[in-house]
Every structure is written in C-alpha cells, then in structure tokens.
Amino acid sequence: MKKINNNKGFKPLIAKHKKKTILFVILLLFYVFCLPKELFTKPTSTVITSKNNQLLGALIAEDGQWRFPKNDSVPQKFKTCLIQFEDEYFYKHPGFNPISILKALKQNIQAGSVKRGGSTITQQVIRLSRDNRNRTYFEKLKELILATRLEIRASKEEIIAFWSSNAPFGGNVVGLDAASWRYFNRKSTDLSWAESATLAVLPNAPNLIYPGKNQHKLLTKRNRLLKKLLVKKIIDSLTYELSILEELPQKAYPIPQIAPHLLQKINQTNKGRFVKTTINQKLQNQANEIVKNHYNVLSKNGVYNIAILVLDVKTRQVLAYVGNSPTDKKHQKDVDIIDKPRSTGSVLKPFLYAAMLDSGELLPNTLVADIPTHFGSYTPENFDKKYAGAVSAKMALSRSLNVPTVRMLQHFGLEKFHHYLQQLKLKDLRNNANYYGLTLALGGAESNLWDLCKSYASLASTVNHYNQNSSRYFTNEFLEPTFFADKTVDFGEKIPEKIIFDAASIYLTFESLKEVNRPNSEENWEFFDSSKQIAWKTGTSFGFRDAWAIGTTKDFVVGVWVGNADGEGRPGLVGVQTAAPILFDIFDKLPNSNWFEKPFDEMTEVAICAKSGYRATEICEEKKQEFIQNSGLKTAPCPYHILINVGNSENYQVNTSCENLSHIQQKSWFVLPPLMEYYYKENNPFYKPLPKFRNDCLGETKNTMKFIYPTEKSSIFLPKNFDGKKNELILKVAHSNKEAMLFWYVNSEFITSTKEIHNVAIKYKVGTYTISVTDNLGNEIQQEIIIKE
Structure with a gap:
C-alpha cells in the first residue's frame, strides 16, 4: 500500500x-x-447546618442578598417543575433550542418588540452570570455561544444546579435554597408539588410576581404548571386537586437562627460558605429553650447572660453551642461568652486534687486541715465561714471548701500546680504562678467555657481510652474539640505513659465530684435507679460576678456559665443556685451513660486507716481495704494514731507508778493536733480527746496548745463599731487538756487567765505586740501581731 x-x-x-x-x-x-472559569462571583451567605443537614442559621451576603452558596443537589420535584415550565427539551439540546428560537423570533417580529425569549435553561444560566444584560439580538448571540460552551464544560445536572442557586426569586432572595426558607420556612427537599411549582415560576418575572404581590398572576402561573404536570401524568389527579388548594405564601419568613453565636464564629473563617457542623439540632433547640426559661427568671435579679457548651467525649464534637441568652443589645446579647475569659471560681479545684493524687501526695480520704489559716495578709475563708477542723480530701473537693484547698495548694506547691494547668493549654492562663498566688485554685485566674469543657472532656476520655485500649494512653488526648462535621479528631498514638494525669487519679477525682451536693430539686438523686451519675463542679467568682457548673459523664460534658457580660456582680449569683440547675436540665435531655470503669492496672488495693484516710499502720484500730492510685503508695502512713497506756476504765492514762501492770492495757488512740481538734470535736461528737494522766500517776500529760487566732505573725486592722469606736481584738487558743489553766501576757505584761474557753479580748493602740500564753504546766507559745489603723 x-x-x-x-x-x-x-x-x-x-x-x-x-x-x-x-x-x-x-x-x-x-x-x-470565552467562558469564565468562575461563572458566578457575587458574595454568598454564610450558612451552617446541623449534623443531619438541618438549617441552623445564615448570614445575609455582603451585597444585602439572601444568596446561599451553590448547592449541587437539586430536589427532583423542583427540577421537574423547572424543566416543564422553562425548557422541556433541556436534556436533548446542545445549549440552545433552534425551534424555540425561531418561534420566539417570529412572534417578536410580528409584535414589533421582544415578547418571547426562547431561551433554554443553559442560556438563562449564562444570562444570570452576565447580570441580566439588555435583551438585544447581539447579546442573545453571545449567550447562545457561551451556552454551547457551558454544555461542553458542565453536565446537565451541574447546569440545573447553577440555575437553582442563582435565579432571582423576588426581593432580595436569590437561589432555590434561600427562597425555600424565606417563602415556606423549610428546606427545598421538603417542598410539596405546589410549593415547587410556585418557586419554579417565580424567576420568570421576579420583579412583578412574588409572594404578597400580584397573587392572582402567580396563582394562575402555578396552577397552569400543575395542570401540565397532570396532563403529562407526572402527578396524579389527587395530587393535582390537593396541590391547587394549597395557598400561596403571603410574606417572607425570617431565616432560622438556632445557633447565632456559632454562626458568627464560623463566619470569621468560612465567610460565604456552606458549613455542616456537628450540632445536634434537637439538643440545640432544647438548650435554647432551657436558657430562655432560666433567663426569664434570672433577669429579674439583674442577671442577663448565660452560655452553654455540650461536648461528645468520644468524638470531641460540639453537640450544642449557646453563646448567650436571648437578652437585648443593652446587655450585650451578641457577645459570645463561650470563648471569653472569666474568673474561674472553684472550677479549677478538681485539677489540683487530681494533680496531688497523680504525684502521690494525697489519698482520697486523707484528712486535711480545715482551720483558720493566714498566709501573710491573705486569709482564705470557706463559703459558709465555718471550719470543720479536719475533713477528707475527697469531701473538701465535693463540698468545695476553700481553706483546705489553699492549704493543699500551699503544701503541693504553687509552681507545680501552675505547671499542670499549663499542660492543659488554658489559653487565658497567661501569667506566671506568683502573679496568681494561692488564689489560683479559688478564682484568682481566668479561663473560658471552651477550654474548661475541653479539659474535663479530655480527663473523661483519658479514663475511657485507658480501659478500652489495654491500659494505654493517647499522645494527643488533650486536643481541641471541633464543630466541623467533616473534621475527625486525631488522638495520636498509643503509649504506655500518662500524658498529664494518670487514669486512676482522674477516676478517683470523678468519684469525689460525683458526691457534690446537687441543687434542691436534685436532692436524694442517688436513691433513684434512673438517676444519672455525673461528676460535676460549680464555681462562684469573687463579688458574685461569675457562676459556673461543669459536669461530665462517660459520654458527655456539659458546661454552663451564668453572669453579666459587663462583669457586674449580683447577690445570689452562685454556681450551685444559678448554673447548676441549668446543667442538670441539659443532662436530662442527654442519653443515660454508664459510670466510668475502674482503671485497675493503675490502682493498688491497700489497707486504709478508716479514721484518718492515710495508709494504715499496725496501730490503726479500724482499717478498710481500698483501691488507690499506684502513686499513692508513696504517701505517708497514718500520723494521727498513737499508743497509750490506760487503765481498765480507759478514762485515764496510767503507768506502773500508779497501776499494777496487770491492770494496764495498751490502746491505740486517734489524736488530732490541738487546732484541728478544737473544731473537729464540735462536728464529731464521738471524737475522744486524749485522756489525761490519772492524778496519782508520776507522769505528766503531754499538753499541747496552739493559737486559733491569730495563727501566725500578721497585720490586723481593728474595725469600728456604729459609735465610731474601735472594736476589741479577740485572741483564741486551743489546748489539748480542757482543764488546763492558761495565763496571758502582752509584751511580757500579765493580762488575764482563762480556763476551758480560752478567748481573750484586748484593745491596744497601733503598734507591734508579742502575745505569750503559758499553761499551768509551764508550756508556752508566742505570737507577734501588728495592729494598724
């Protein structure tokens, strides 16, 4: 070839x-x-939806139009109505329909003006992208050429989607999705045949026909289209009859605003985009209603702002986000409280408790001192201004006692605790430890609802993961939650070492928080089988400015803040009274969760002294077996039990100088230091002070005494009474022997003596004084004070 x-x-x-x-x-x-890469470049609304694609809210586009971002999915009903009304041969032509063009040309020539366009849906898309330029024949030619080019580049379904997202629907409504919500208050996939037909005919003359105007023309067009659908057997006669009975929309509905503060937050980084969130719409609506109900009550007391955050522990997704209450602009309704720094109150106390457990410096039932305490000029007080003498660390946390907490913090170390908090990545903790001082655990620091809920969720997740993954931890356990549905959090790799706190310390902390006294309506919750077990904590900032409640179960974390955005304090703005009821209302809407599994591999069963909570020694008369964190094996043994010799009656201490050896028995006795004992015995009627020696014994009772007030060198300001005269200063001392006689001296000058109740009132001028107290056995204690104006 x-x-x-x-x-x-x-x-x-x-x-x-x-x-x-x-x-x-x-x-x-x-x-x-010839065809632009981007057909439509006008600004679009920021739109957010729930996890199941329900609309949560939208912001109007920058040009004042309700124009939702392009949606590639067009409902079949609307697509059918549109094609039957605008372009029956849409799926057959290459972008233009010659027959329609010829018919339109003939009709327009006969009329002497443009009466019919003959444009296909594709040509209409081109015209929309060119801002509806004047309808000249030259412009028509351009549209025709561009339409054929669009048919080559895009599929028929994409072209339909372009039209549906950019067609005008009257007023400032653009696109099917926006029109569906504005005119029918539902998403386009839920529209009926009559509603779909209404929207299909609207763009044909949006300036003349839209809901509320020219209703007769709109109704005629809609019903004509429905008749066509019947004739073509697209709908049956019953559907047709019911459809033509449906009324036309009379006014535009407002776009739903179910999570307005989350919408604003997302708009900062995703402006003009469609964002699917992790929000549970049902729970979000319930949270909104709960906030509204509580706001109506709290606002009567001048408390106007509430914030709620709900997290899924397993996925670390945000399930509900209420940034503020439905208040007014005067009370800053648009401020998103969730990420704003506020005084923490007591919500950091669990982290101190967990840190001390984790470092092996505490056991859950270890007795800690609850006595008047002074650190220089700082004097912490419990909320009820009372003292228990000694309480278990677990009770100190569950009752949120300030004095034991500060003493624990001082013992543990301020820098050490500050380091633990830094590892939690609390972004508002910007200063060094000395800046906060010992108030760090009582509200001296600031944090925000987001970071606090994140931290509580990370603690819960640590215990869950440890038990689910053969006693392993994840390297990225303390990560940021997410409200983006397309984002999956990465917990990192499995490792045998803890990240911040070990699982046992967290579990024991949750066990304590489970015992926190609930609000009045939740009292006796433990007696109901259906009750939720929740580890939770409240907090109240100084001056009653912030009320907190944060709780966690195995599956969910709920955080609540109540207060005023401008920082104004109000009487009664207390965590347990204002924030806690909201917390439990939210938990009531969540599914029940099983309690955390005990992380046995991080725990050891040991004998614990029943009275002191320390590891039991041989002389502890009451012992019980408890599982403690492994690091707890480093804690000291019980220091409060001593062996004494008593007679048969056990009322006195004896020795061989006054009693036959056969009548002497050795007994273990629980003895607290005098200052702790002074307050402890008031709350524990079965506490037995150390018995004194019998009078005929050659021996001395070991007498101890200690100042109750002041407890150390301190500056004292004497307040004035209503007459303008200075009040007296009351000095107090505790003595282990209730029959001891005490002799009081000020600057070596004898003042008075006391017996049983050792309180002395003095009145001195400004200056420095040394207070000396001596008992009748020669024991002496001294304390220096400075009296100031």
Whole structure:
C-alpha cells in the first residue's frame, strides 16, 4: 500500500489558506476560553447546618442578598417543575433550542418588540452570570455561544444546579435554597408539588410576581404548571386537586437562627460558605429553650447572660453551642461568652486534687486541715465561714471548701500546680504562678467555657481510652474539640505513659465530684435507679460576678456559665443556685451513660486507716481495704494514731507508778493536733480527746496548745463599731487538756487567765505586740501581731 505523506498534503493547504487558518485558530481559542472559569462571583451567605443537614442559621451576603452558596443537589420535584415550565427539551439540546428560537423570533417580529425569549435553561444560566444584560439580538448571540460552551464544560445536572442557586426569586432572595426558607420556612427537599411549582415560576418575572404581590398572576402561573404536570401524568389527579388548594405564601419568613453565636464564629473563617457542623439540632433547640426559661427568671435579679457548651467525649464534637441568652443589645446579647475569659471560681479545684493524687501526695480520704489559716495578709475563708477542723480530701473537693484547698495548694506547691494547668493549654492562663498566688485554685485566674469543657472532656476520655485500649494512653488526648462535621479528631498514638494525669487519679477525682451536693430539686438523686451519675463542679467568682457548673459523664460534658457580660456582680449569683440547675436540665435531655470503669492496672488495693484516710499502720484500730492510685503508695502512713497506756476504765492514762501492770492495757488512740481538734470535736461528737494522766500517776500529760487566732505573725486592722469606736481584738487558743489553766501576757505584761474557753479580748493602740500564753504546766507559745489603723 502506498504511504500517504501528510506533510505534503496539509502544509500546502495551510499555506494556501493561511489567513483563514489563523482566523479559525483564533476563533477556536476564543471559543475555548470565552467562558469564565468562575461563572458566578457575587458574595454568598454564610450558612451552617446541623449534623443531619438541618438549617441552623445564615448570614445575609455582603451585597444585602439572601444568596446561599451553590448547592449541587437539586430536589427532583423542583427540577421537574423547572424543566416543564422553562425548557422541556433541556436534556436533548446542545445549549440552545433552534425551534424555540425561531418561534420566539417570529412572534417578536410580528409584535414589533421582544415578547418571547426562547431561551433554554443553559442560556438563562449564562444570562444570570452576565447580570441580566439588555435583551438585544447581539447579546442573545453571545449567550447562545457561551451556552454551547457551558454544555461542553458542565453536565446537565451541574447546569440545573447553577440555575437553582442563582435565579432571582423576588426581593432580595436569590437561589432555590434561600427562597425555600424565606417563602415556606423549610428546606427545598421538603417542598410539596405546589410549593415547587410556585418557586419554579417565580424567576420568570421576579420583579412583578412574588409572594404578597400580584397573587392572582402567580396563582394562575402555578396552577397552569400543575395542570401540565397532570396532563403529562407526572402527578396524579389527587395530587393535582390537593396541590391547587394549597395557598400561596403571603410574606417572607425570617431565616432560622438556632445557633447565632456559632454562626458568627464560623463566619470569621468560612465567610460565604456552606458549613455542616456537628450540632445536634434537637439538643440545640432544647438548650435554647432551657436558657430562655432560666433567663426569664434570672433577669429579674439583674442577671442577663448565660452560655452553654455540650461536648461528645468520644468524638470531641460540639453537640450544642449557646453563646448567650436571648437578652437585648443593652446587655450585650451578641457577645459570645463561650470563648471569653472569666474568673474561674472553684472550677479549677478538681485539677489540683487530681494533680496531688497523680504525684502521690494525697489519698482520697486523707484528712486535711480545715482551720483558720493566714498566709501573710491573705486569709482564705470557706463559703459558709465555718471550719470543720479536719475533713477528707475527697469531701473538701465535693463540698468545695476553700481553706483546705489553699492549704493543699500551699503544701503541693504553687509552681507545680501552675505547671499542670499549663499542660492543659488554658489559653487565658497567661501569667506566671506568683502573679496568681494561692488564689489560683479559688478564682484568682481566668479561663473560658471552651477550654474548661475541653479539659474535663479530655480527663473523661483519658479514663475511657485507658480501659478500652489495654491500659494505654493517647499522645494527643488533650486536643481541641471541633464543630466541623467533616473534621475527625486525631488522638495520636498509643503509649504506655500518662500524658498529664494518670487514669486512676482522674477516676478517683470523678468519684469525689460525683458526691457534690446537687441543687434542691436534685436532692436524694442517688436513691433513684434512673438517676444519672455525673461528676460535676460549680464555681462562684469573687463579688458574685461569675457562676459556673461543669459536669461530665462517660459520654458527655456539659458546661454552663451564668453572669453579666459587663462583669457586674449580683447577690445570689452562685454556681450551685444559678448554673447548676441549668446543667442538670441539659443532662436530662442527654442519653443515660454508664459510670466510668475502674482503671485497675493503675490502682493498688491497700489497707486504709478508716479514721484518718492515710495508709494504715499496725496501730490503726479500724482499717478498710481500698483501691488507690499506684502513686499513692508513696504517701505517708497514718500520723494521727498513737499508743497509750490506760487503765481498765480507759478514762485515764496510767503507768506502773500508779497501776499494777496487770491492770494496764495498751490502746491505740486517734489524736488530732490541738487546732484541728478544737473544731473537729464540735462536728464529731464521738471524737475522744486524749485522756489525761490519772492524778496519782508520776507522769505528766503531754499538753499541747496552739493559737486559733491569730495563727501566725500578721497585720490586723481593728474595725469600728456604729459609735465610731474601735472594736476589741479577740485572741483564741486551743489546748489539748480542757482543764488546763492558761495565763496571758502582752509584751511580757500579765493580762488575764482563762480556763476551758480560752478567748481573750484586748484593745491596744497601733503598734507591734508579742502575745505569750503559758499553761499551768509551764508550756508556752508566742505570737507577734501588728495592729494598724
């Protein structure tokens, strides 16, 4: 076969028609690149939906139009109505319909003006992208060329989606999705045939016909389209009859605003986009209603702002986000409280408790001192201004006692605790430990609801993961939660070492928080089988400015803040009274959760002294077996039990100088230091002070005494009474022997003596004084005070 030489065939041909070839190439290139890469560039609304695609809210576009971002999914009902009304041969033509064009041309020539367009849906998309320029024949030609180019680049479904997202629907409503919500208050996939037909005919003349105007024309167009659907057997006669009975929309509905503060937050980074969130719409609506109900009550007391955050522990997704209450602009309703720094009150106390357990410096039932305490000029007080003498660390946390907490913090170390908090990545903890001082655990620091809920969720997740993954931890356990549905959190790799707190310390902390006294309506909760077990904590900032309640179960974390955005304090703005009821209302809407599993691999069963909560020694008379954290094996043994010799009656201490050896028995006795004992015995009627020696014994009772007030060198300001005179200063001392006689001296000058109740009132001028107290056995204690104006 003879080989054809293409070079000889084409080159002469191109050379012969050089100009035509160049023109053809230019036209071809023009055709290829004539269509803009982005057809529609106008600003769009920021739209957020729930996890199941329910609309949560939208912001109007920058140009004042309700124009939702392009939606590639067009409901079948609307698509059918649109094609039947606008372009029956849509799926058959290449972008234009010659027959329709000829008919329109003939009709327009006969009328002497443009009466009919003959445009296909594709051509309408081009016209919309070119801002509806004047309808001239030259413009029509351009649209035709661009339409054919669009047909090559995009599928028919994409073209339908372009039209549905950018067609005008009257007023400032653009696109099917916005129109569906504005006119029918539902998403487009839920529209009926009558509603779909209404929206299909609206863009045909949006300036003349829209809900509330020219209703008769709109109704005629809609019903004509429905009749066509019946004739073509797209709908049956019953559907048709019911459809034509449906009323037209009379006014535009407001766009739903179910999570307005989350919408604003997302708008900062995703402006003009469609964002699917992790929000549970049902729970969000319930949370909104709960906030509204509590706001109506709290606002009567001048408390106007509430915030709620709900997290899923397993996925670390945000399930509900209420940034503020439905108040007014005067009370800053638009402020998103969730990420704003506020005084923490007591909500950091569990982290101190967990840190001390984790470092092996505490056991849950270890007795800690609850006595008047002074650290220089700082004097912490419990909320009820009372003292228990000694309480278990577990009770100190569950009752949120300030004095034991500060003493624990001082013992544990301020820098050490501050380091633990830094590991939690609380972004508002910006200063060094000394800046906060010992108030760090009582509200001296600031944090926000987001970070606190994140931290509580991380603690819960640590215990869950440890038990689910063969006693392993995840490297990225303390990560940020997310409200983006397309984001999956990465917990990192499994490792055998703890990240911040070990699982046992967290579990024991939750066990304590489970015992926190609930609000009045929740009292006796433990007696009901259906009751939720919740580890929770409240907090109240100084001056009653912030009320907190944060709780966690195995599956969910709920955080609540109540107060005023401007920082104004109000009487009664207390965590347990204002925030806690909201917390439990939210938990009532959540599914029940099983309690945390005990992390046995991080725990050891040991004998614990029943009275002191320390590891039991041989002389502890009452012992019980408890599981403690492994690091707890480093804690000291019980220091409060001593062996004494008593007679048969056990009323006195004896020795061989006064009693036969056969009548002497050795007994273990629980003895607290005098200052702790002074308050402890008031609350524990079965506490037995150390018995004194019998009078006929050659021996002395070991007498101890200690100042109750002041407890150390301190500056004292004497307040004035209503007459303008200075009040007296009351000095107090506790003595282990209730029959001891105490002798009081001020600057070596004898003042008075006391017995049984050792309180002395003095009145001195400004200056420095040394207070000396001596008992009748020669024991002495001293304390220096400075009296100031």
